[in-house]
Amino acid sequence: MSATLLPEDRPADSHKRSHSAETKRYGFFPGCVAKESCKELFNSTMLLADKLGIELIELTAASCCGASVVNDTNRDIARVLNARTYAQAEALGLDDVITICSTCTGHMRAANKELLENEERMTQANSILGKFGAKYNGGVMVRHLLWMLIDDIGxxxxxxxxxxxxxxxxxxxxxxxxxxxxxxxxxxxxxxxxxxxxxxxxxxxxxxxxxxxxxxxxxxxxxxxxxxxxxxxxxxxxxxxxxxxxxxxxxxxxxxxxxxxxxxxxxxxxxxxxxxxxxxxxxxxxxxxxxxxxxxxxxxxxxxxxxxxxxxxxxx
Amino acid sequence: MANIKLDIFRFDEAVDSVPHRDIVAVDVPETMTVLDALETAKAEVDGSISFRRSCRSAICGSCSMNINGVTGLACKTPCNTVMDEQGVIQVDPMPNFQPMRDLVVHMDPFWDKYTRLKPYLQPADKDEDHQTERRVSPEDMKKLVDVANCVMCATCYALCPVVSVDPSFAGPAAIAYAYRFIEDVRDSKREERLAQINEDYLWLCAHCYACSYCPKHVDPNDRIVDVKRATIKDRVMMNERGPRHALIVNKTVKQTGMLAETEVIQGTVGRFNFRGLLKVAPLGLRMAAKGKLPPPFVKPIPKVDEVRTIFDSLEVPVS
Missing domain, CATH: 3.40.50.11810 (Rossmann fold)
Structure with missing residues (x-):
């Protein structure tokens, strides 16, 4: 079995948190479908977390990631929705957010990348989050459970x-x-x-x-x-x-x-x-x-x- | 120098009923491109090997083909990035096209979809009546330059999984090119163009990002989203399923913070579209039998007012 999975040019800091292996505490973003028609996915994930000895702390006030469809009407909305989710994670001290859906993973990571790489967009997001007293400081990393299994559990x-x-x-x-x-x-x-x-x-x-x-x-x-x-x-x-x-x-x-x-x-x-x-x-x-x-x-x-x-x- | 073994798809529609493969060995430096290897094979080993090529520098878009199963430009692919330990490289014609001869395919469906767009500027008045040059601001031009890099190599079309099962879909390149004229301030046919590309199944894009492998970084996937936004902004064909789906998803996310599956299905198909609902009913019944139906109503998330503030701040059309 090969131990190295990762292409050399992968951006290292967007996938790894040095402390996560010790804390074993993760923010958890289940997404809409795991709460609606695929509840068995949500339940199995929580049972798996028990077996792995990790703590998945659900971000219960998080919204939909945009699911690639919210994007179709407006380029900003999904990004700011996700910024709100990240602000919640940060406020809970959970900067390592785990997803269990490919679409959530891609769209949350895309939003995060846009926020971190573009100051104007971060300012725009925070000016809206500020209306209800929230702020995103840019410290959250989003990963799929699959990557966490391999990187953190091994x-x-x-x-x-x-x-x-x-x-x-x-x-x-x-x-x-x-x-x-x-x-x-x-x-x-x-x-x-x-x-x-x-x-x-x-x-x-x-x-x-x-x-x-x-x-x-x-x-x-x-x-x-x-x-x-x-x-x-x-x-x-x-x-x-x-x-x-x-x-x-x-x-x-x-x-x-x-x-x-x-x-x-x-x-x-x-x-x-x-x-x-x-x-x-x-x-x-x-x-x-x-x-x-x-x-x-x-x-x-x-x-x-x-x-x-x-x-x-x-x-x- | 490396001994490269090209494993080539061979087929001549005029004489062959089934394709076969030839392995042709050539000595070329391994840093040369797959196109260089093919040209050497044609010049030195077998003059009948057929493939399209012209500029050899990723400008003409002729030499798109499958290299080890991956669609791309042969002139932009160095041999040492794709050959295996034995120096073998598999070359095949692009998928989603009828093979004509060896690596040459019938491009007609691709060109047909492109010409349907009337891919030329249609200003409001004739050039001879127009006294000054048609000026475009740098900001307006910035929107178009990336798309203008498209060399129509059809890599995106070959990669598109929707085209592979339903050739009526316009495909990524045509939609990206529609965008190029829809967003051109000099053009006067924005509405017609939007209607046309909607009729050619704009909303059948599956959001799969296969076309993000564009060798010229046109990113048709992002341009498709731009054309959808233009469709909704201009309220073109709003009764079709695509725009309805986008709006109902926005609506349920605004109301509940969640994508409410049941409401999205009803809203997309049409609450009173009984024939349409009947078509989704069998799956619904199968899911109901397994206790898997999504809930009819979704409880709003905590602090859903914050979500509504975000929508209201960004003036998203929700209707």
């Missing part, structure tokens, strides 16, 4: 913590666009050929499946735009995964999860049946670390992952 430690190895379950990673692109915003690993999810799957005792669809788009943001298009994007990607022998999919993004889990059935008419069950990243990690399967909300998935888990002797 793959070696993760491997040692596994009590229920995945018995070679063939798992196809599906990253979700906004955790890798644009590279200048994320840059934690190569956007062309990321392998953090593969590394985590391998550490859990699964067999990662390499396929061309892993960095492609699930179509979530255009599901309602034109009939069949997003559905077909799901089918295309899942076809590639299935053809490479995948038995399941893992994703760090609840939006991808909604698309992959929800639309494979409808995509079958064009792409053939794939029926790949899709795990949220924290679900599969928490399972391998010993959280009981029935606590992970696997019964909420439209394509039930439990049959393949029985087949692989992971659950009874």
């Amino acid at each position: 793959l070696d430690n993760l491997r040692k913590m596994v009590v229920r190895p995945l018995n070679g379950l063939k798992v196809a990673p599906f990253y979700g666009c906004h955790i890798i692109r644009p590279e200048k915003v994320n840059g934690w690993e190569s956007a062309r050929n990321p392998h953090s999810l593969e590394d985590v799957v391998a550490a859990l005792g699964g067999e990662p499946v390499d396929y061309a669809g892993k960095t492609r788009c699930c179509g979530f943001h255009i599901q309602l735009e034109k009939d069949g298009v997003a559905t077909s994007m799901v089918g295309q990607n899942m076809r590639m995964a299935k053809d490479k022998g995948a038995e399941a999919v893992i994703t760090p993004c609840p939006l991808c999860h909604l698309a992959l889990d929800g639309y494979q059935q409808d995509a079958a008419s064009r792409w053939g049946r794939t029926d790949l069950p899709t795990f949220h990243l924290p679900q599969l990690v928490a399972f391998a670390l010993g959280v009981p399967a029935e606590k992970l909300g696997l019964n909420k998935h439209l394509i039930d992952p439990r049959s393949i888990m029985v087949e692989r002797d992971l659950i009874a």
Whole structure:
């Protein structure tokens, strides 16, 4: 297993907090979908945090990150909404904010980058935050749980913590666009050929499946735009995964999860049946670390992952 | 010098029913570009290898192709950045296009979408009636210079996952080029242009940032967002799903601080669009059966007034 994942040109200070490993205390931004239609993601994340021995402190007054759609009307609004979230984190002494959604990760990081690199924008944000007595000082770093797992916990430690190895379950990673692109915003690993999810799957005792669809788009943001298009994007990607022998999919993004889990059935008419069950990243990690399967909300998935888990002797 | 082995997609639509691959070895310095290696192969080994090229310096946009599965300009890609330990480099035609011969593809769909935009200046009056030069301030010109760098290499079009499943989508380059004229102060057809690009499925962009790999840093992804903002600002085709989706998301975030999924779905499809709602109903029922439906109403976050202050301060149109 390679220990170095990181491209040499990655901006070091935007991904690492030297003290975070000791404090093990993180600001937690769950995002809207983990609180609405993917509650099983929220619950599994909290159960995983217990197993990892870290404290996730939810930013309960935080707003939506903008979800790439608020941007479509006005270039400033999402940035200032996120500045408000960062100000709350700072006020709580939590400058290390963890997300569990690829879209939140990308858009919160983009907003932060714009604020930190442009004084005018920071001034604009703070003049609005000032109306209700808040201020962002520019000290927050946003990371996805996936990056925190590898940077702070470490793959070696993760491997040692596994009590229920995945018995070679063939798992196809599906990253979700906004955790890798644009590279200048994320840059934690190569956007062309990321392998953090593969590394985590391998550490859990699964067999990662390499396929061309892993960095492609699930179509979530255009599901309602034109009939069949997003559905077909799901089918295309899942076809590639299935053809490479995948038995399941893992994703760090609840939006991808909604698309992959929800639309494979409808995509079958064009792409053939794939029926790949899709795990949220924290679900599969928490399972391998010993959280009981029935606590992970696997019964909420439209394509039930439990049959393949029985087949692989992971659950009874 | 390095021994580079080009693993080339070979196909001639006039004679072949299926493509095959040839491995062609050439000795070139490894700091030379993939295009240099291809030119050497054509000159020294096999004159029938076909590919488009002209300027050799990332200005003409002809030599876009897949290099180890990654779309980009062959003239801008040094061999030593892509070859493996054995010196092998795979070259294929751009995806999302019909192959014509080897690395040459049929570009017609790309050009069709581009010409539909009427990609030329259409001022309000004729040049002969216009007494002075048409002046553009430096600030106004600044908006256009990045897009003007587009060399129409079609890399973004080849990378676009939406084009790959639905060729009716205009694609990133065409939308970026529409922006170039929509935001040109000398042009008089802003409204028509916005309507046209909306009809060509502007809102079908999936926000995936695949086109952020533009070799000329045009960043079509950002220009697509600019055209959407212009659409909403000018209130063009506001009854279509794209603008409705953007506005309902803004509305629910302003009201509750959250993106309220149920309300967003109803607001985008149309609360009284029964046929549209029927189409999303089967998935809704499947989700309901699993206890996975998002809540009908979302409780506002603590201090939601602060969120409303942000919206009001920035005068976002929410209707």
